[in-house]
Amino acid sequence: MQIGISATLPAQNLHVFQARRASFKCRQPSPLNPLTKPTPSSQKPASSTELTRRQHLSNLEKLLQFQTKAQPEPVVNGSTESKGRGLLEGLNLSRIWPETKAAEEMSPRLKRLLSKTMEYSPRNNLGSRWREYHGCNDWSGLLDPLDENLRREVVRYGEFVQAAYHGFHSNPAMSTDKAPLPDRSYKVTKSLYATSSIGLPEWVDDVAPNLGWMTQRSSWIGFVAVCDDKREIQRMGRRDIVIALRGTATCMEWAENLRAQLVPISDPTQKVECGFLSLHKTPGAYVPSLAESVVEEVKRLMEAYKGETLSITITGHSLGAALSLLVADEISSCAPQVPPIAVFSFGGPKVGNKGFVNRLNQKNVKVLRVVNGQDLITRVPGVFLGEGSKQQEQKKHENNGFRKVIDKIDDNNPWAYSHVGTELRVDTKMSPYLKPDADVACCHDLEAYLHLVDGYLSSNCPFRSNAKRSLVKLVHDQRSNMKQLYTHRALTLNLERDRLRVPIPSCLPSPSS
Numbered sequence: 001m002q003i004g005i006s007a008t009l010p011a012q013n014l015h016v017f018q019a020r021r022a023s024f025k026c027r028q029p030s031p032l033n034p035l036t037k038p039t040p041s042s043q044k045p046a047s048s049t050e051l052t053r054r055q056h057l058s059n060l061e062k063l064l065q066f067q068t069k070a071q072p073e074p075v076v077n078g079s080t081e082s083k084g085r086g087l088l089e090g091l092n093l094s095r096i097w098p099e100t101k102a103a104e105e106m107s108p109r110l111k112r113l114l115s116k117t118m119e120y121s122p123r124n125n126l127g128s129r130w131r132e133y134h135g136c137n138d139w140s141g142l143l144d145p146l147d148e149n150l151r152r153e154v155v156r157y158g159e160f161v162q163a164a165y166h167g168f169h170s171n172p173a174m175s176t177d178k179a180p181l182p183d184r185s186y187k188v189t190k191s192l193y194a195t196s197s198i199g200l201p202e203w204v205d206d207v208a209p210n211l212g213w214m215t216q217r218s219s220w221i222g223f224v225a226v227c228d229d230k231r232e233i234q235r236m237g238r239r240d241i242v243i244a245l246r247g248t249a250t251c252m253e254w255a256e257n258l259r260a261q262l263v264p265i266s267d268p269t270q271k272v273e274c275g276f277l278s279l280h281k282t283p284g285a286y287v288p289s290l291a292e293s294v295v296e297e298v299k300r301l302m303e304a305y306k307g308e309t310l311s312i313t314i315t316g317h318s319l320g321a322a323l324s325l326l327v328a329d330e331i332s333s334c335a336p337q338v339p340p341i342a343v344f345s346f347g348g349p350k351v352g353n354k355g356f357v358n359r360l361n362q363k364n365v366k367v368l369r370v371v372n373g374q375d376l377i378t379r380v381p382g383v384f385l386g387e388g389s390k391q392q393e394q395k396k397h398e399n400n401g402f403r404k405v406i407d408k409i410d411d412n413n414p415w416a417y418s419h420v421g422t423e424l425r426v427d428t429k430m431s432p433y434l435k436p437d438a439d440v441a442c443c444h445d446l447e448a449y450l451h452l453v454d455g456y457l458s459s460n461c462p463f464r465s466n467a468k469r470s471l472v473k474l475v476h477d478q479r480s481n482m483k484q485l486y487t488h489r490a491l492t493l494n495l496e497r498d499r500l501r502v503p504i505p506s507c508l509p510s511p512s513s
Contacts, residue, residue, distance in 0.1 A: 123235060124149050130237035134311055135342045135366030138422045145458035146424070154370065154424070155469070156183065157315040157344040158450045160244040164222040164320070165446070168246055185229030186242060190297040194221040194323070195284035196252035198259075218284030219250050222320065224297045226305075238309040241301055241339070243294060243327060247318030247347075247446075253279065257319065260381035262353055262417070265329075270355035272326065273381060273417075276319075280326040294327050295334045302335060310339035317446045318377060321348025325360065325367065325420055332363040343367040343421065346449045347375050350417035357418050367421025370453060374428045374443040381417060426452035430462035433471060435481050442481040447473050 126133055126149060132142065133150050142150045159182035181188065195218040222245035233239050248254055256275030263274045283289040288296075298312065312331060316324035324343045332341055341364075348369055360367065371378045428443050429436045431452060442448055454469035456462055475482055 123152075125235050126237050128237060130311070131340065134313070134340055135368060135422070136340065138366065139368055139424075143422070143424055145461075146453075146456050151453060151456070154344060154368070154453050155450050157242070157244075157313060158317070158346055158370075158446065158453070159183075160186075160225070160242055161246060161315055161317045161320060161346065162446060162450075164244045164246040165249075165317075167223070168220055168249055181225060183232075185227055185232035186225040186240075187228045188223045188225045189301065190224040190293065191220060192222045192224065192243070192245070192290055192293050193218050193284060193287040194253070194279040194290045195219075195282040195287070196250075196256050197278040197282040198252065198255055216250060217252055218287055219253065221245055221279075221290065221323070222316070224294065224301075226301055238311050239305055241298065241310060241312045243298075243312070243314045243324070245314075245316035245320030245323050245327070247316070247320050253319060265356070265359075267355065267359070270352070270359045272352035272356050273322070273350075276322045276326060276351055279319075280323055280330075290323065290327070291330045295330055298331050298338075299334060302339070312339050312341045313344065314341070315344045315346075316348070317346040317449070318348065318444065321345035321369075322351045324348070325351045325365075328365045328367075329356075329360060329363065332360075332365055341365050344370070345421075346370045346446055347372060347377055347444050349377055349380050350419055352418070352420075353416055354418045357420050360420055368424060369419065369421050370424045370426065370449060372426055372428055372443050372449060372452065374438070376440055377444050424453070424456075425459075426456050427462065428452065431455060432463060433474070433482060434478070435483055438478070438481040442478045445478060447477055 129149075132139075133147075133153055139150065163181050199217055222243065225242045225244070227233055227236065227240045227242075248257060256279050259273070259275035259278065261274050262271035263277060264271050265277070280290050283292065287293070302310065314324040314328050314331075316322070324345055325348075328341050328343050332338055343365065345367065348371075369378075426449070428434050428438050428448065433451075434442065434448065438448075451469055451471070451474050452463075455464055455467040457464040
């Protein structure tokens with residue numbers, strides 16, 4: 001079972017992804033986050049001719065920049081026009097460098113998507129409708145076609161999870177109260193840690209003393225943040241409390257993922273995956289359990305903002321999506337009157353049986369599961385007989401006798417897992433930029449999820465033509481899974497060179513902020 005496959009991709013590049021503003025600064029990476037990323041063997045070194053061309057082009061650009069600085073740019077209708085541009089056009093570089101011709105022919109929209117300049121969607125006032133977008137009606141009427149306000153909210157919460165990935169480290173003694181948030185209207189109030197209940201034999205330390213990260217049981221897994229901006233609170237219609245949880249990143253977390261047997265919680269008929277429950281409930285040597293920490297902080301915030309309209313939004317990817325459900329279950333009964341709770345999960349596995357699903361429904365926990373149809377992680381753990389396509393479900397309901405047999409088997413099957421909540425289904429094959437046969441890692445990658453959500457319009461027209469999310473991070477993380485046309489044009493725009501000279505932020509500003 002592979003959960004959080006994409007977690008290692010951004011973590012390996014924390015030295016490259018440096019923020020452009022103070023709130024995006026990444027911390028010193030832990031031993032779990034290597035400073036280097038191996039270069040794919042498929043990338044061939046540039047030839048001497050190509051290097052010469054690049055050097056000439058670089059020198060030419062420096063010349064143009066020098067002339068532009070030396071001569072003030074005239075102001076035309078409130079905008080500036082570079083004199084160097086005429087010189088560049090006069091040289092007719094497309095005859096010398098064919099790639100320049102490709103860039104000239106590139107559509108303005110693709111140039112925009114492949115640039116690091118973010119385009120923002122209007123930030124609409126949710127007003128009294130915020131409860132609908134928070135799932136009070138299970139997002140009825142908002143998913144197909146996808147409501148533009150809901151799309152923006154889903155992407156925004158996904159970027160909180162990206163912040164959790166990039167703020168990750170494995171030392172529980174270190175503070176990460178200043179995680180790099182994508183939304184400056186929120187502030188981090190609490191760091192969260194997850195601890196594994198299993199460990200490696202003591203002789204491992206003797207044999208491999210330098211692999212401390214391998215035996216690390218407690219790891220930073222996310223944070224609690226609260227909206228602290230009056231204008232944003234007014235726009236959203238309430239003060240929002242966000243709990244963001246990353247996916248699998250440590251060896252002990254991988255080991256817990258493999259403990260896929262169902263175990264009961266408070267009620268013997270309500271069962272969840274053993275490994276997920278372990279990470280949720282186990283305290284560490286230096287930190288409390290995830291369940292204890294999150295309940296304590298939510299209670300504190302409820303008291304601090306007593307009398308205000310509050311909401312609790314829990315968001316996670318992969319393992320974080322699974323833990324989000326357990327956190328939601330824990331919070332829902334931590335006080336007599338708990339604010340509305342909604343879970344926005346990305347690429348989440350199944351967590352429990354039907355008894356657990358009913359438990360969350362009874363507690364009025366709302367869950368929106370964003371699922372990539374090509375993501376294998378969303379189909380595990382366990383085996384199932386009671387789930388299937390809409391056509392299969394319709395056939396089963398037509399035969400009540402068959403339905404009862406299936407239910408009976410599910411009730412007595414130790415591997416009978418069920419998904420929770422409402423599904424928003426996207427598909428890698430619908431993206432005009434990703435290869436239809438993209439690999440497992442790409443189909444589970446969080447940035448790929450956000451790319452697909454940003455482009456999703458409806459089931460009949462899956463990818464909208466006016467999608468706004470930049471492709472820069474997707475090209476960087478999933479270059480081998482991008483269609484060759486776009487990787488070639490990305491290189492034409494010198495994104496690779498720009499990445500080395502001006503690092504791309506690890507958590508890009510929201511295209512829908």
